Amino acid sequence: MKSILFASAVSLVVALMGTPLFIRFLVKRGYGQFIRDDGPTSHHTKRGTPTMGGTVIIGATLIGYFVSHIGSLTRISTSALLVLFLMCGLGLVGWLDDYIKISKQRSLGLRSAQKLFGQLLVGTVFAVLAVRLTDETGRTPGSAAISFVRDTSVDLFVFGPIIGTLLFVLWANVMVAGTSNGVNLTDGLDGLATGASMMVFAAYVLIGVWQNNQSCFGTTVTTKCYNTPHPMDLAILAAALMGSVIGFLWWNASPAKIFMGDTGSLALGGALSGLAITTRTELLVVFLGGLFVVITLSVIIQVASFKSTGKRVFRMAPLQHHFELVGWNEVTIVIRFWIVQMLFVGFGLGLFYAEWLTEGVT
Numbered sequence: 001m002k003s004i005l006f007a008s009a010v011s012l013v014v015a016l017m018g019t020p021l022f023i024r025f026l027v028k029r030g031y032g033q034f035i036r037d038d039g040p041t042s043h044h045t046k047r048g049t050p051t052m053g054g055t056v057i058i059g060a061t062l063i064g065y066f067v068s069h070i071g072s073l074t075r076i077s078t079s080a081l082l083v084l085f086l087m088c089g090l091g092l093v094g095w096l097d098d099y100i101k102i103s104k105q106r107s108l109g110l111r112s113a114q115k116l117f118g119q120l121l122v123g124t125v126f127a128v129l130a131v132r133l134t135d136e137t138g139r140t141p142g143s144a145a146i147s148f149v150r151d152t153s154v155d156l157f158v159f160g161p162i163i164g165t166l167l168f169v170l171w172a173n174v175m176v177a178g179t180s181n182g183v184n185l186t187d188g189l190d191g192l193a194t195g196a197s198m199m200v201f202a203a204y205v206l207i208g209v210w211q212n213n214q215s216c217f218g219t220t221v222t223t224k225c226y227n228t229p230h231p232m233d234l235a236i237l238a239a240a241l242m243g244s245v246i247g248f249l250w251w252n253a254s255p256a257k258i259f260m261g262d263t264g265s266l267a268l269g270g271a272l273s274g275l276a277i278t279t280r281t282e283l284l285v286v287f288l289g290g291l292f293v294v295i296t297l298s299v300i301i302q303v304a305s306f307k308s309t310g311k312r313v314f315r316m317a318p319l320q321h322h323f324e325l326v327g328w329n330e331v332t333i334v335i336r337f338w339i340v341q342m343l344f345v346g347f348g349l350g351l352f353y354a355e356w357l358t359e360g361v362t
Contacts, residue, residue: 003072007236008243011064015247019056023258026050031102052098054264058091060244065237077230078133079141080237082126083274089122090180091267098261120173127172139229144168147280149355180269182292185318187265190254192334194245196291196341197268201242203288203345204275208235224356228280241271254331290344295319
């Protein structure tokens with residue numbers, strides 16, 4: 001528990017103190033956000049606000065996690081390293097996207113194909129290593145079995161190791177694309193995606209600690225235990241993520257002094273899917289990140305409706321912009337969406353605990 005507190009505290013302080021320094025650095029170089037002309041007119045006042053703040057979140061998370069391990073002299077797990085790889089890899093894709101937007105002063109950065117290729121490349125490397133890389137006990141960070149709050153009986157390796165690995169790579173990339181793009185779409189109002197992400201990472205701190213206390217390894221218990229290889233280390237990583245996001249939120253709250261950009265949204269989405277895969281909670285993340293799911297669905301519904309009927313369901317998608325055009329104040333939308341996300345996280349944790357209460361044999 002000390003490592004969890006230390007990781008969250010260090011990352012929070014680094015993000016809290018480092019963000020204004022990064023803001024000054026970006027302002028000196030004129031790295032400001034480009035605002036779309038077809039968006040809500042209230043957003044035009046945000047033109048020029050420094051972006052790429054996700055760099056601070058990534059840096060603070062890395063510092064918090066590794067300093068925590070140095071201080072406690074504990075071993076770094078392969079599971080956490082893979083999640084960090086996924087976070088940093090997608091963060092790099094997002095950084096390239098942000099840099100092109102800034103340097104060319106346009107609302108579009110990487111082309112869709114380029115962005116997708118980058119996400120697939122990072123996601124594929126992560127997925128292959130997740131089911132092939134073993135630790136000193138012979139355990140792999142990921143599992144080929146589809147999981148809800150633990151591995152289910154749907155095991156992709158039933159088709160053989162090669163086909164099973166290919167299927168897992170496909171499944172993992174679907175998850176990575178879903179979470180990273182979900183956070184990216186949510187990042188449209190000051191502090192909205194940051195606050196929502198903070199809640200999900202806090203949930204994963206609790207899940208990691210609980211799984212560690214109810215671990216199947218090193219015990220004769222065969223019921224109501226978890227086969228997650230490195231739950232405590234994943235809880236430490238989730239705590240570092242939570243702390244860095246809280247520190248960044250201080251400066252990202254309305255009126256935002258800095259935006260996380262695609263650098264942050266893709267990185268946070270990658271970390272979210274990485275934690276879901278390594279903690280064996282792949283389908284549970286749909287509930288824990290319910291706000292991201294709802295906002296993503298609003299875009300899908302809007303596009304499908306317009307292409308099929310020529311009519312729009314919402315005044316504008318993603319959903320938060322619909323409420324802006326209806327007349328809701330930006331801060332009101334953010335707070336109410338945070339409340340919705342709190343309910344999703346509470347429901348997800350309730351499902352997690354309820355399954356443990358009713359679970360018989362693992």
